[in-house]
Amino acid sequence: MSLRNRTFDFDREVAVMAIVNRTPDSFYDQGATFALESAVAHALDHVADGADILDVGGVKAGPGEEVTAQEELDRIIPFVERFRDRSDAVLSIDTFRPSVADAALRAGADIINDTSGLADPDLAPTVARFRDAGLVLMHSGGQIRTRPYRNHYVPDATTAIVADLSGLVEQAVAAGVDASKLIVDPGHDFRKNTLHSLEITRRLGELSALGHPVLVALSNKDFIGESLDLDLPDRVDASIGAAVTSVMLGARLVRVHETLATKRAVMMAEVIMGWREPARAWRGMA
Template structure:
């Protein structure tokens, strides 16, 4: 009944309402609709809405419109509002689809890292398992590939180091080795990942993925790709916040190369809008 009143009242003011699936328990009452309207329409709506709802809308609008604050990860600070950061991808795997295993092995990987730093990489991201279709490697083996390399990169360079993994135990080992950011292509599907990020005081990149890592990524056919992706990222980000991860340490990735045909350009075209707002 309360949701219906929101839909009716916002539509009466001339705004647009899009229904979305609820978040997963215990957050199922958090994400119900997306409201789109002018500043005047939102002002009128907040003036007429119940105080708790008005406060929630005001917080979300502030997060959407305002420039993102500086993000501190370890001893490094990121200013996403004023510049673009370039990440050098360093895959210490024999079967990487990105570089075909060209930099597999500690000495070869470190030599490539030297090149990346000279070429101006702001961040070095280390991966220990290919995203290609196939069986996952054991976490212990992935840790052996990434943790010593991360520790050496942190020792050598004044650059933030990230790790590309969807396994919480690998993320924990990487953070202990000095990584300050975890790139999780599963979208933090494992609830333990949130606890690892929170206790490790790291940041996380949550990627939208339909299915599971290392499966065949088939093209997705949904009426509104952007709404579907935004709902997923909102839900997973909210779960991160509930676990104790500060909102400013959460980055999102729509996963353009994972199950999204190039013809579905609405995701890329709307990235600039910063329409995904998560209120803590």
Template sequence: MGVVNVTPDSFSDGGRWIETEAAIAHGRELVAAGAAIIDVGGESTRPGAERPSAGEELRRVVPVVSALAEAGTVVSVDTMRAEVAAAALAAGAAIINDVSGGLSDPQMPALVAESAAPFVVMHWRGHAHDMQSRARYDDVVAEVCAEMLERVDVLLAAGAAREQLVLDPGIGFAKTAAHNWQLLSGLERVVDLGYPVLLGTSRKGFLGSVGRQEGAERPLDSRAVVTAVTSARAARAGVWCVRVHDVTATVDALDVATALGEVRGVGSA
């Protein structure tokens, strides 16, 4: 899954693809590099980010989704708003990727059930402005799994089908670096819940400090290799899909893992 942030303030590439035509062109580049899905989002979820209005999010997202879908690309829409998700589906999106797992907008579960579209249930404990204050766990893998399954129950009760649902442990969302590493180490426990799993580690802060002296971090554009290593780890655990900015490096890593016979069988979405 290749990332297209149609935002001025995303942590990794804010502003680079804010113009519609630039975002469409970038999506096409990611497909050419090997992405099977393009994830289009119009709201930054980096720590501390402020939310755009629904109207602004629609303005950013819908034309990009429409153009990519018309070209035959499988598109997911990265949104916490049912209104935006519905408009994106009408424009040709195939998947709803909601980082709140349906918690942010009470209308989302009903839309998921009505649309029958695949829906990503990410682990979430609050909006970007205060989520890191909620990064408290005794057993992060067990608690993340339990909280995702609580959201699954809500969605099923709203009429969604089990086959629609994809889980995402929410790397970096209300998690410290230590929590992120523990989740990566315990990915098999997430996969063994029996749902397809989406993993998003790409360029995140905990990867920036790998192998570096305290206080020094890799620049964002220099995190392709460390991201690709986590993608290979995900493949070995049986993760369905990885969400990345640098598609080429991850495709290479997955090709090597496949050649080594290390890719565990995964579910479909």
């Protein structure tokens, strides 16, 4: 997959997508990178730590105060412009609004990360107008910006998620999006309880069989906290473990808060699987 100045071989490569929140109420950093300069500096730190893609959002994914389209634009577009003055790294925008997607791609973004599951039918045609743009299709499981409550999947979560994402792929391609630019995401914790999120992780191979790179966005999420009874500040190590496990099971992009540690972990997985040569192999060779 080619994006801006990068070509990713997802048969043998893992991309680390680093999170930048331009929101005052993000669950993880509680607005620490809401200010424009803080967000840009944070993004550049991620690049220095080895991030392959930056993912920037102007609206909290979970429940929260309403953010108008104009407010979202005011958060996203100045960031894209300022970041592009400083870096040519691949840039993803987390949005479900066609107007924001259009403006962001015009300003220099490369990917639209839609966590709504194409809730707005105009989103895919909007992305399709930009020949080189990528699109992440996430399984939202229902209404966006809501908490899951006794969601039931038939016959099981993974089968339903794979079928829904297959339909979204067909919808995006029919709208004109290049199939080679599509990424799929099972949507951990989005309208899913912990057992659902664990199940889809174990069965990521079924999702990768759709033929598109699989993104997992599981960094510090509630299913990790519930699995090991960990409060939010204590989930980093477990998140890295989940990321590496997901790679071994079929994921090729991991969306994370802690870039450097995760990058080293997935690079080690690449070495073990024979996708990457060791930096050196001197021990026992002299």
